[in-house]
Amino acid sequence: MGELLADHTTLRLGGPADRFLTHTDPAVWLDVARVVQREQIGPFVLGGGSNTLADDAGYPGPVIRMATRGIAVRSLADGFVEVVAQAGEPLSALVAFTISEGLSGIEYLGGIPGTTGAAPVQNTGAYGQQISDTLASITAYDWHLGRTVELRFSGCDFGYRSSAFKTGPGRWTLLDVVLRLTRSPYAAPITYQHLADALDVRLGIRPPLAEAGQGVLYDRRNRGLSLPQAGPDSRQAGSVFLNPLVTPAQAATVRAAGGPVHLDQSGHLRASAGWLLERAGYYPGAPVAPGVFCSTGRTLTLTARNAATASSFDTALRTLASQVLAATTVHLTPEPVRPGRCVDVGFRTEQL
Numbered sequence: 113m114g115e116l117l118a119d120h121t122t123l124r125l126g127g128p129a130d131r132f133l134t135h136t137d138p139a140v141w142l143d144v145a146r147v148v149q150r151e152q153i154g155p156f157v158l159g160g161g162s163n164t165l166a167d168d169a170g171y172p173g174p175v176i177r178m179a180t181r182g183i184a185v186r187s188l189a190d191g192f193v194e195v196v197a198q199a200g201e202p203l204s205a206l207v208a209f210t211i212s213e214g215l216s217g218i219e220y221l222g223g224i225p226g227t228t229g230a231a232p233v234q235n236t237g238a239y240g241q242q243i244s245d246t247l248a249s250i251t252a253y254d255w256h257l258g259r260t261v262e263l264r265f266s267g268c269d270f271g272y273r274s275s276a277f278k279t280g281p282g283r284w285t286l287l288d289v290v291l292r293l294t295r296s297p298y299a300a301p302i303t304y305q306h307l308a309d310a311l312d313v314r315l316g317i318r319p320p321l322a323e324a325g326q327g328v329l330y331d332r333r334n335r336g337l338s339l340p341q342a343g344p345d346s347r348q349a350g351s352v353f354l355n356p357l358v359t360p361a362q363a364a365t366v367r368a369a370g371g372p373v374h375l376d377q378s379g380h381l382r383a384s385a386g387w388l389l390e391r392a393g394y395y396p397g398a399p400v401a402p403g404v405f406c407s408t409g410r411t412l413t414l415t416a417r418n419a420a421t422a423s424s425f426d427t428a429l430r431t432l433a434s435q436v437l438a439a440t441t442v443h444l445t446p447e448p449v450r451p452g453r454c455v456d457v458g459f460r461t462e463q464l
C-alpha cells in the first residue's frame with residue numbers, strides 16, 4: 113500500500129497516495145517535476161497538511177510534500193527588507209525568525225500550523241494581518257507551461273482566505289515566497305480586542321515585536337486556536353468554515369440577535385461562522401457525526417477522534433452547514449481543501 117495521507121495531515125485522516133514524493137532540495141525540483149509529468153493525473157501538493165481533508169480512498173495520483181527549508185534576507189535600497197523563504201519552511205518558524213531579526217509585517221501570524229508555501233494559497237491570516245499584506249513575489253512551477261515562473265502580487269488575486277492558487281488548484285506549485293518587511297522594533301497596531309486584552313494594552317497600540325509574538329501564542333492557546341500535541345483536540349484542521357458573506361437583510365437579522373457582522377477588506381458584509389454554529393445549537397465539545405466533535409475549545413473547530421473517517425468528517429461538515437442554513441438562511445463554505453477536487457484541474461501532460 114502507498115504512503116497514507118493520514119500520516120501527513122493534522123486531522124490524521126486519508127487513505128494512500130498513488131505515489132508519494134517528499135521534496136527537500138530546491139536544486140532538484142526539475143527532476144521531481146519530470147517524474148510527476150509522466151503521470152496521468154496532476155499532483156496534489158501538500159505542505160503541513162493542516163488545512164487538508166484527504167479522502168478515505170486517498171489520492172489517485174502523485175502527492176508532493178513540500179519540505180524544502182531555508183530563509184534568506186536581503187536589505188533593499190528603499191529601507192525595506194526582503195525575506196525569501198522556501199515553500200516547506202514552517203510558517204511559525206518564519207514568523208519567529210522575522211521577530212528575532214527585528215522585522216515587522218507577519219508578527220501576528222505566529223502559531224499557525226503549516227508551511228510558508230501554503231500560506232499564499234489560502235491567504236493565511238490572523239489578527240487582521242494576512243500573508244498577502246507583505247507578499248512581494250512568488251517563485252512557482254506552472255504545470256500548464258511546464259516551467260518555473262515568477263508571479264507578482266497583482267497576479268495572485270488575493271481575497272479573504274482565497275487566491276488564484278486556491279480558485280485554480282493544481283496549476284501552480286509554490287517553490288519560494290518573497291516577503292517585503294519593515295525594519296522596526298514595534299509590531300503593527302493591534303486591531304483585535306482579544307489580543308489587546310492578552311497584552312493588557314489598548315487597541316491601536318504598537319507593542320514591541322517580541323511581546324506581540326508572545327501575546328499571539330498566549331491568546332491562541334487560551335482560545336483553542338493552537339494545535340495541541342495530544343488530547344481530544346489534537347486532530348483538527350483549525351476553523352472548518354469561512355466567515356460567510358451575508359446580505360444586508362441577513363446582517364440585520366444577525367445583529368438583532370446579538371451576533372457580530374463586519375466588513376471585510378473588499379467591503380463585503382460577513383458574519384461570524386462560529387456564532388452562526390452556536391445559533392444553530394452547537395457548542396464546544398458537541399458531537400456532530402461518528403468520531404467527529406466540535407473541539408473542546410471552540411465550536412468552529414471540528415476534531416477527529418478514534419472512530420472518525422474522512423467520510424464522517426465530511427458528514428459533520430454537511431450537517432453543520434445544513435443546520436446553520438435552516439436556522440439562519442446563511443450558507444457556510446468549508447475551509448479545508450479536498451485533494452480529490454484537484455484531479456483533472458488543468459494538468460495537461462501534452463503541453464509539458
Ligand SMILES: Cc1cc2nc3c(=O)[nH]c(=O)nc-3n(C[C@H](O)[C@H](O)[C@H](O)COP(=O)(O)OP(=O)(O)OC[C@H]3O[C@@H](n4cnc5c(N)ncnc54)[C@H](O)[C@@H]3O)c2cc1C
Pocket residue numbers: 122156157158159160161162163164178199224225226227228229230231233234235236237238277281284285286287337338339348349350351449
Ligand atoms: C490549530 C490550527 C489553527 C489554524 N489557524 C489558522 C489561522 O489563524 N489562520 C488561517 O488562515 N489558517 C489557520 N489554520 C489553517 C492552516 O493552518 C493554514 O491554512 C495553513 O496556511 C495551511 O498550511 P499547510 O502547509 O498545512 O497547508 P496544507 O494543508 O498542506 O495545504 C493546504 C492547501 O495549500 C496547497 N499547498 C500547500 N503547499 C503548497 C505549495 N507549496 N504550492 C502550491 N500549493 C500548496 C495544498 O494543495 C492545499 O490546497 C489553522 C489550522 C490549525 C490546525
